[in-house]
Amino acid sequence: MADPSSYRPKPGQIPDSPGVYKFRDEHRRVIYVGKAKNLRQRLASYFQDLAGLHPRTRTMVTTAASVEWTVVSTEVEALQLEYSWIKEFDPRFNVKYRDDKSYPYLAVTLNEDFPRVQVMRGAKKKGVRYFGPYGHAWAIRETVDLMLRVFPVRTCSAGVFKNAERTGRPCLLGYIGKCSAPCVGRVTPEEHRDLAEDFCDFMAGRTGTYIRRLEKDMMQAAEDMEYERAARLRDDAGALKRAMEKSAVVLADATDADLIAVAEDELEAAVQIFHVRGGRVRGQRGWVTDKVEAVDTAGLVEHALQQLYGEEAGDSVPKEVLVPALPEDPDAVSEWLAGRRGSQVSLRIPQRGDKKDLMVTVQRNAQQALGLHKTKRASDLTTRSRALEEIAEALGLDTAPLRVECFDISHLQGDDVVASMVVFEDGLARKSEYRRFQIKGFEGQDDVRSMHEVIGRRFRRYLQEKERTGEWEETPAPTGPVPAGTADRAPASVGPASAGPTAPFPAAPAPAGPVPGAAGAASEDPAVREEPREDDGRPKRFAYPPQLVVVDGGQPQVAAAKRALDELGIDDIAVCGLAKRLEEVWLPDDDDPVVLPRSSEGLYLLQRIRDEAHRFAITYQRAKRAKRIRSSPLDDVPGLGETRKHALIKHFGSVKKLRQATIDEICEVPGIGRRTAESVAAAFAAAAPAAPAVNTATGEIIEEDDGGSRT
Numbered sequence: 001m002a003d004p005s006s007y008r009p010k011p012g013q014i015p016d017s018p019g020v021y022k023f024r025d026e027h028r029r030v031i032y033v034g035k036a037k038n039l040r041q042r043l044a045s046y047f048q049d050l051a052g053l054h055p056r057t058r059t060m061v062t063t064a065a066s067v068e069w070t071v072v073s074t075e076v077e078a079l080q081l082e083y084s085w086i087k088e089f090d091p092r093f094n095v096k097y098r099d100d101k102s103y104p105y106l107a108v109t110l111n112e113d114f115p116r117v118q119v120m121r122g123a124k125k126k127g128v129r130y131f132g133p134y135g136h137a138w139a140i141r142e143t144v145d146l147m148l149r150v151f152p153v154r155t156c157s158a159g160v161f162k163n164a165e166r167t168g169r170p171c172l173l174g175y176i177g178k179c180s181a182p183c184v185g186r187v188t189p190e191e192h193r194d195l196a197e198d199f200c201d202f203m204a205g206r207t208g209t210y211i212r213r214l215e216k217d218m219m220q221a222a223e224d225m226e227y228e229r230a231a232r233l234r235d236d237a238g239a240l241k242r243a244m245e246k247s248a249v250v251l252a253d254a255t256d257a258d259l260i261a262v263a264e265d266e267l268e269a270a271v272q273i274f275h276v277r278g279g280r281v282r283g284q285r286g287w288v289t290d291k292v293e294a295v296d297t298a299g300l301v302e303h304a305l306q307q308l309y310g311e312e313a314g315d316s317v318p319k320e321v322l323v324p325a326l327p328e329d330p331d332a333v334s335e336w337l338a339g340r341r342g343s344q345v346s347l348r349i350p351q352r353g354d355k356k357d358l359m360v361t362v363q364r365n366a367q368q369a370l371g372l373h374k375t376k377r378a379s380d381l382t383t384r385s386r387a388l389e390e391i392a393e394a395l396g397l398d399t400a401p402l403r404v405e406c407f408d409i410s411h412l413q414g415d416d417v418v419a420s421m422v423v424f425e426d427g428l429a430r431k432s433e434y435r436r437f438q439i440k441g442f443e444g445q446d447d448v449r450s451m452h453e454v455i456g457r458r459f460r461r462y463l464q465e466k467e468r469t470g471e472w473e474e475t476p477a478p479t480g481p482v483p484a485g486t487a488d489r490a491p492a493s494v495g496p497a498s499a500g501p502t503a504p505f506p507a508a509p510a511p512a513g514p515v516p517g518a519a520g521a522a523s524e525d526p527a528v529r530e531e532p533r534e535d536d537g538r539p540k541r542f543a544y545p546p547q548l549v550v551v552d553g554g555q556p557q558v559a560a561a562k563r564a565l566d567e568l569g570i571d572d573i574a575v576c577g578l579a580k581r582l583e584e585v586w587l588p589d590d591d592d593p594v595v596l597p598r599s600s601e602g603l604y605l606l607q608r609i610r611d612e613a614h615r616f617a618i619t620y621q622r623a624k625r626a627k628r629i630r631s632s633p634l635d636d637v638p639g640l641g642e643t644r645k646h647a648l649i650k651h652f653g654s655v656k657k658l659r660q661a662t663i664d665e666i667c668e669v670p671g672i673g674r675r676t677a678e679s680v681a682a683a684f685a686a687a688a689p690a691a692p693a694v695n696t697a698t699g700e701i702i703e704e705d706d707g708g709s710r711t
Contacts, residue, residue: 004061008047014040019071020081022089023064027543030089032060032293035078037329039069054294060093075332076339083306093293095269095303105132106140108153108200113189114161114182115196117144117153130316131203132275132283146239148178150210151199154192155179202240204277204315211240255279257320258308259350259359262300263366267291270370271304274362277318286366288373302327309340317341322350322359383601384427390602391548394594395587397574401548402426406609407458407561408552409439409450410617416624417445419454420617423546424609436620448556455549455564463568465543545573552610554579554593555586562588578610637679644671648680659684 019039023032036042046053046061053061072078086094107120111127119137124130134140144155154161156171156179164170164183174181182192202210214237221230259274269291275283287307295303301323309317317340327333330347337345350356388400404424411417423433441453549565551557558577565573576594577586583603584593596603634645634655651669652658658666658680666677 004047004050004064007064007066009043009067014043014069015071016040017071018073018075018078019069020078020085021067021069022085022091023060023093024066024068025063026065028066030085030091031064032091032093033082033085033089035075035082037075037078039071043067043069056093056291057294060293063093075329076335079306079329079332079336083310086306087310095289095291095293095295095300104134104137104140105130106134106144106203107131108196108203110193110196110200114154114192117148117155117196117199124311129200131200133285134283145178146242147199147202148173149239150214150236151195151202152178152180153196153199154182156183203282211237214240255320256318257322257355258318259322259355259362260301260304260308260324261359261362261366262297262304262324263363263370264291264297264300265370268370268373269300270366270373271300272362272366272369273304273308274358274365275318276358284365286369288369297325298327301325302333305333305337309337313340314342317345319344320346320348322348322355324349324359324363384605387601387605388427390596390600391606394585394596394602395548395574395576397547399547401546401574403544403546404548404550404609405458405546406550406552406613407451407454408610408613408617409447409454410614410621411445412621412625416621417450418617418621418624419450420613420620421454421458422609422613422616424605424612427605429612434616436616438624447553448560451551451553451557452560452564455551455561456568459545459565459568459570459573462543462545463570548574548576550606550609550613551575551577552580552613553577554584558586558588578606580610583607634680634683637676637683640676640680644669644676647671 016038018035018037020033020035021039021043022030025031034042046057046067050058050062070081072081085091104119104121105124107118108129108131109116109118109127110129111125119140120128120130132140148155152173155173156164160171161183164174164181168184170179170181170184170186173179174184174186180187180192180195182189187195198210214233218230218233218237221227221233255276256278257276259276261272263270263272267290268288270286270288272286273284274281287304305321305323305327317337319341321337326347326349334345334347337347350359385400388402391397392400402425406422406424407419409417409419417439419437419439421435421437423430425433435458437454437457439450439453442449549561551561554577558575561577562575565571565575575588578584579586579593582593582595583598584595585603585606586593596606634640634648647669648658648666649655652661661681663674663677663681666672666680667674672680
């Protein structure tokens with residue numbers, strides 16, 4: 001625990017300008033990012049008597065070992081920089097909402113020649129129009145199924161589309177009228193794009209025009225006694241109305257707004273968002289977060305706005321944002337939102353009418369989400385805590401292993417030997433810390449030797465990180481003047497000396513004035529040096545040691561892991577192995593295993609960690625094997641990139657036909673010159689023709705596909 005006074009900036013060093021500040025811990029990791037209109041006043045509030053601080057703020061300032069800041073010109077710039085740093089550094093004491101990548105969207109790929117309607121998850125792509133998010137993917141499919149009667153836009157995958165182009169026969173949807181079949185030329189690319197644009201207009205809320213047009217055409221067909229066409233138009237209008245009914249009308253017809261509600265207690269907060277477009281609820285999502293910093297409702301709202309709109313632009317940011325409490329600086333936030341949208345955005349609290357009533361509904365959803373989360377988490381926390389305590393007791397550890405790393409080896413009969421490292425913190429998988437290894441020290445199958453190599457490589461990297469930052473040196477810090485020639489060997493740190501050789505020094509504060517492209521600057525004191533650029537507070541690979549290393553295997557693998565740690569001089573990390581046969585836990589130098597009860601939560605957690613390591617390893621091994629099988633002589637042609645490789649394959653149809661082509665025929669491919677064509681021909685000539693692959697189940701000879709692999 002650090003004393004905040006040891007790194008408190010001197011009076012007058014902190015400017016009274018707007019800016020963003022970072023607190024770092026003793027490992028130089030950024031643990032908190034904040035912004036302020038007046039940096040001097042805000043930072044002074046952190047260095048008061050600890051008893052007067054909020055418990056979470058007290059924990060943060062005592063965990064920190066330095067503070068630095070960057071001055072900006074406006075509050076809007078501070079908001080943007082704070083969001084960027086929170087995304088970049090992932091500080092542990094900042095409120096972090098769960099990313100909404102799991103929510104499905106209805107997407108229209110307008111960036112393709114023939115736009116496609118589909119369900120999409122994950123990060124948003126440029127040129128794709130999104131609607132939602134939806135609570136369930138089936139809700140999207142039901143809506144799309146109704147609308148394809150009127151807007152028969154393509155929904156098939158690229159493979160199905162190309163197959164239909166090649167055979168000249170559309171898929172089933174083309175035969176039943178739910179696809180305009182651009183694959184076989186029933187409509188032109190321009191006509192199909194117009195259909196996709198109409199589909200997007202309808203989903204965006206401009207519904208009345210299309211329904212009125214259908215009803216008008218229906219009446220005209222009836223007058224012309226085209227009763228079958230009139231009946232079809234009647235059914236089309238009914239389908240659109242049913243699609244509209246799935247989105248309840250809640251506000252005036254032209255209202256585009258997002259409503260945000262927050263439910264919170266002392267420890268956690270739930271945020272719910274309703275997306276209203278054209279007066280209808282078009283999407284809903286929510287997050288639950290731990291309140292790891294002292295933050296009120298206004299602060300939670302500001303964090304939610306950053307999460308929602310930090311990477312959005314244009315119409316994705318609505319004209320109106322309704323919130324339960326305004327942020328600390330609502331004008332700056334409104335200006336930031338307007339910059340993301342490109343036009344004015346209203347940020348306000350609804351006071352009366354339909355919007356106030358809808359906000360009550362959103363608030364009720366947030367309360368229910370928080371209650372449901374607490375019901376689930378109470379059990380989860382209790383179970384995980386009990387599991388970690390059981391592991392500590394069974395293995396004789398002093399404390400519960402809050403960080404556990406598990407290693408597994410995978411191969412196929414000695415080929416493509418790889419290893420995996422998975423990380424569990426507080427009983428939960430931390431996938432951003434997972435790592436993969438290729439065995440480089442030898443050829444062939446030897447799980448024990450492979451385990452020794454992987455453990456050695458992982459913890460050698462850990463020691464290199466400690467050596468680079470000066471944390472691992474055990475010699476006492478000199479108290480007198482530093483001898484000449486030794487300054488360059490000192491730990492790269494800044495500020496006054498700290499209490500011990502392993503504690504990093506506080507970072508130097510930034511000068512009063514804008515610092516372009518920097519996150520703070522070094523002091524003008526000649527004895528102070530700036531931290532190396534690569535040590536910037538981002539989460540580092542292999543930088544943090546576990547309390548427990550688990551290996552997938554029995555006594556030989558455990559002994560190999562322990563030997564690797566001993567060779568590196570590491571004696572403060574526990575090691576165990578979990579054998580698959582009887583689920584026995586093996587410890588180094590013990591002839592008998594530790595047998596945990598079958599009902600033990602500790603054994604279940606170890607099994608889950610081991611199984612995750614096995615899954616991660618075998619996934620990597622299969623990917624490597626598939627890549628090796630898919631390799632072709634084209635990979636060895638110098639200067640031939642993926643684009644021109646695809647052009648060659650597309651032109652000839654397969655690697656087999658390309659192999660038979662002459663140099664002049666290869667030169668006919670756009671972008672392929674004679675020199676490159678000669679290199680391609682030479683590569684195929686040098687490659688021995690592979691024996692045909694045979695499907696052992698059917699006896700069928702498997703031909704090469706158009707990617708050069710055998711299928």
